[in-house]
Every structure is written in structure tokens, then in C-alpha cells.
Amino acid sequence: MGFRKKSSKNPPVLSQEFILQNHADLASCVGMFLVLGLMFEGTAEVSIIFLILQHSVIVPAGEEAALGSKTLYYYGVKDLAAVFFYMLVAIIIHATIQEYVLDKISKRMQFTKAKQNKLNESGQFSVFYFVSCIWGTLILISENCLSDPTLLWRAHSHNMMTFQMKFFYISQLAYWFHGFPELYFQKIKKQELPGHLIYIGLHLFHIAGAYLLYLNHLGLLLLVLHYFVELLSHMCGLYYFSDEKYQKGISLWVIVFILGRLVTLIVSLVTVGLHLAGYQIENTDSDAISGNVNVLAAEIAVLSSSCTIQAYITWTLLTVWLQRWVEDSNLQASGGKKKKLVTKGKPSRKGTENGVETLNRVDSPPKRKDKCS
Structure with a gap:
């Protein structure tokens, strides 16, 4: 997705063209308004819901050593406020990368409009997938998921999450939700909308599903695998886009793509078989109110x-x-x-x-x- 450059003419305030040209500045103003709310006692309680993760529980002293954290989190309605705030952050970062990196590359290389769109889309997704892969891998290491794979089918105590796990999921939901307004900001053609909506919707469906079912470790591992394949896809696309001699890169991506799908299916089958079924036998009082929805x-x-x-x-x-x-x-x-x-x-x-x-x-x-x- 591209970022519309500001023209020399100043459109009327709050007109459609004004919003399209200044949507990043408008998002910055809204975000700054929420941050400034912390300075006043009357609005601090409202602003803090948008800026800080909610629904936390202090771990008792007897369980603190076993859990390794003083505070754990569960999900709730207030998470929607955090998703909204970090969605504004995603819009600002999206526009910053577009204006100061991708637009300069496109201008220097003198790409056509079709090539600019390809560069913008692959460039934005490459940055997001790269950061998410590194971030997700660090969380898997810190949560001991790589050294102890049984965590994939063993639910966390009290069905809760650590801070870094919850913040990762909130950030992921915020990024994919920011894709909906970006479709309007970039004036995507009507015939291209269904494909973009399906692509965004599938990611939101699976990320939200793992988050609401407390399948945090499984969802994180599958996301890292999926993002790695997608990162390789966009990188190969950029290489082939710059020079058609890189046909072997496309073939390499196809092999990695198929292997990624097979690993995803195997991990899902093992986790569902060993975790969900076994956890249901041990906990016959399964209900959504107590947090056990498995x-x-x-x-x-x-x-x-x-x-x-x-x-x-x-x-x-x-x-x-x-x-x-x-x-x-x-x-x-x-x-x-x-x-x-x-x-x-x-x-x-x-x-x-x-x-x-x-x-x-x-x-x-x-x-x-x-x-x-």
C-alpha cells in the first residue's frame, strides 16, 4: 500500500482529499490527545485505558516463584481501547516508512505506477514480517517454548499471559486492524477490495482466535512460521521485481512455502491432540466465564x-x-x-x-x- 504525497494545492479542511493527504498527522493528533490526557486527574483514568495494558492480576507470593512473574494478564473488553491506540501508532509508522524510505527509493529509481505499488506493498509487509519474526522468536525463547515444546499443549496457570505475550497479540491485532482504514487512505480499486479484505480478515480471525482461546504459545509459533514464509515471499518478489534473473528465488520460496504449510499442520494436529483433549478431561468444568474455553x-x-x-x-x-x-x-x-x-x-x-x-x-x-x- 502506498502513501499519497502532499500536493502543492491545499484542499479544503476535512475534505476527502485533505484526510487522504494528512491522515498520518490526524492520527498523531488523536494519539497525542490521549497521551496528554494523563496530565490531568479528571481524564487520566480514561487515557490510561488506551495506553497501558489492562486486566492484570497480581500473583500470590506462594505462586510467584513457579510462575516467574509478579503480574499476569487475561483478556477483556478494555483491550479494544489498547488496540485502537496502537492502531493509530501503526498508521503513523506506516506513513513514516512510506514517506522517508519507499518514496525516496521509488523517486530515485523512477519507477512506474505499477512498480511503485508493488514496491510499497512488499516493502511495508517486509518490514512488518521481519520485526514480528524477531520479536516473536525472542518471546518464544524467553517463555522457554523452544527448550520445552510441551508448553504448546500445556495451558498456562490460570489461563493467563505474561506482559510481553499480551502486548505482542495486542500489537498484532492493531496492525491488521489498521489495514482497513489504509484501504480507504490509498484509494484501493473496488475490484481489488475483496482480495485485501480476505487477506486481512484471515489474519485477524486466527490471531484473535489464538488470543481468546488462550492458545498463546501455539499461536505465536504458528505466526512466526507464517511470517517467515511471507517475509521470504516478499523479499523474493522484490528481487524478481528489480531483476527478472532472480527466478531461482521464486522457486526457493515455493519449496519453503510448502514446507511451512506441512509444519503448521503437524504442529496444529499434535497440539490439538495432546493439549485440548487432555485439558478437557482434567477440567470438566469448562466454561468461558472461568477462562477455560478449551x-x-x-x-x-x-x-x-x-x-x-x-x-x-x-x-x-x-x-x-x-x-x-x-x-x-x-x-x-x-x-x-x-x-x-x-x-x-x-x-x-x-x-x-x-x-x-x-x-x-x-x-x-x-x-x-x-x-x-
């Missing part, structure tokens, strides 16, 4: 959702690559026939259907690149 319905929903989405995106990838293979084969076949017609028949003038100029236009790299991107 019931049979949750087991079926988690497993079905994981298997369905992995099968869907794998099938989509295979369909796209099969279509590309067929189109490339047709292009090569049609190119061979046209060459024979040019050599056997009379030479045509430039711009005619059977001329060399038309043939070069059909097999030109830009069109083939657009199909791959």
Missing part, C-alpha cells in the same frame, strides 16, 4: 480452521503456478509459430500482427513479470 467445540473449530486455511492457500498456490505454466507453454508455442511465419512469409511492416515488433511485445518481460508478481 471445550470440544473449540477443539473442532481450531483443527478445522487450521486444516481448511492451509489446504486453501496451498491449493491457491498450485492453481496459480499451474496457470502460469500453461500460459508460458502457450507463449512459447505461439512464439515458435510466429517466428516460422516471419521467416517463410514476406517481411511485414512494424506494428502489423505477424511482424517482429508484435512478437516482441507479446513476449516482453513486463507482461510476464506482472503475471508472476
Whole structure:
């Protein structure tokens, strides 16, 4: 997604063009207004809900050593306020990266509009996926999930989260929610909206599901795997976008993509089988009020959702690559026939259907690149 540059003309205040050009400044004003609310006693109690994570519980002294933290968190309605505030932060960071990094690269390279859109989209997602992978890996290490994989199917005591775990999920929800207003800010075409909405909606559905079902460790591990594959995808796309000689990078991403899907399915099946089912037997008083929502319905929903989405995106990838293979084969076949017609028949003038100029236009790299991107 790109960032609209400010034009020399000043549009009317609060008009659509004014909002599109200054949406990052408006988000900064709202965020600053919430921060300034901490300075006054009458508004501090409201502002603190937006800025600080809520729904915390102090761990008793007897359990403090075992849990390794003085304060744990559970989710609640007040989390929506934190998601809103950090969504404003995501909009500001998005605009900053666009204006001071991507726009300067695009201006220096003198890209076309189509290339600018590709650079903006892959550049923004690459930064987000890279930061999320590093952040998520550090949390997995600090939570001892890599040294003790059984944490994936053992629920945390009292079904609660540490501060860093909850802040990670709040930040993830805020980032993907910020994608909805970005669709308006960037004036996405109506025919492209369904694809963007599905992409954002699937991420929100699975992140919120792991957060609400207290599958924090499992969700974090799957997110890191998914983001790593997506990061490699956008990096390969940028390399191929800059030079079509990097076709091997695309092939490498396909292998990693399929392996990532297989690992995701295996981890999901093992976790559902060992954690959810076993935890339900040990806790027969499963209900959402007590914080234990790992019931049979949750087991079926988690497993079905994981298997369905992995099968869907794998099938989509295979369909796209099969279509590309067929189109490339047709292009090569049609190119061979046209060459024979040019050599056997009379030479045509430039711009005619059977001329060399038309043939070069059909097999030109830009069109083939657009199909791959």
C-alpha cells in the first residue's frame, strides 16, 4: 500500500482529499490527545485505558516463584481501547516508512505506477514480517517454548499471559486492524477490495482466535512460521521485481512455502491432540466465564480452521503456478509459430500482427513479470 504525497494545492479542511493527504498527522493528533490526557486527574483514568495494558492480576507470593512473574494478564473488553491506540501508532509508522524510505527509493529509481505499488506493498509487509519474526522468536525463547515444546499443549496457570505475550497479540491485532482504514487512505480499486479484505480478515480471525482461546504459545509459533514464509515471499518478489534473473528465488520460496504449510499442520494436529483433549478431561468444568474455553467445540473449530486455511492457500498456490505454466507453454508455442511465419512469409511492416515488433511485445518481460508478481 502506498502513501499519497502532499500536493502543492491545499484542499479544503476535512475534505476527502485533505484526510487522504494528512491522515498520518490526524492520527498523531488523536494519539497525542490521549497521551496528554494523563496530565490531568479528571481524564487520566480514561487515557490510561488506551495506553497501558489492562486486566492484570497480581500473583500470590506462594505462586510467584513457579510462575516467574509478579503480574499476569487475561483478556477483556478494555483491550479494544489498547488496540485502537496502537492502531493509530501503526498508521503513523506506516506513513513514516512510506514517506522517508519507499518514496525516496521509488523517486530515485523512477519507477512506474505499477512498480511503485508493488514496491510499497512488499516493502511495508517486509518490514512488518521481519520485526514480528524477531520479536516473536525472542518471546518464544524467553517463555522457554523452544527448550520445552510441551508448553504448546500445556495451558498456562490460570489461563493467563505474561506482559510481553499480551502486548505482542495486542500489537498484532492493531496492525491488521489498521489495514482497513489504509484501504480507504490509498484509494484501493473496488475490484481489488475483496482480495485485501480476505487477506486481512484471515489474519485477524486466527490471531484473535489464538488470543481468546488462550492458545498463546501455539499461536505465536504458528505466526512466526507464517511470517517467515511471507517475509521470504516478499523479499523474493522484490528481487524478481528489480531483476527478472532472480527466478531461482521464486522457486526457493515455493519449496519453503510448502514446507511451512506441512509444519503448521503437524504442529496444529499434535497440539490439538495432546493439549485440548487432555485439558478437557482434567477440567470438566469448562466454561468461558472461568477462562477455560478449551471445550470440544473449540477443539473442532481450531483443527478445522487450521486444516481448511492451509489446504486453501496451498491449493491457491498450485492453481496459480499451474496457470502460469500453461500460459508460458502457450507463449512459447505461439512464439515458435510466429517466428516460422516471419521467416517463410514476406517481411511485414512494424506494428502489423505477424511482424517482429508484435512478437516482441507479446513476449516482453513486463507482461510476464506482472503475471508472476
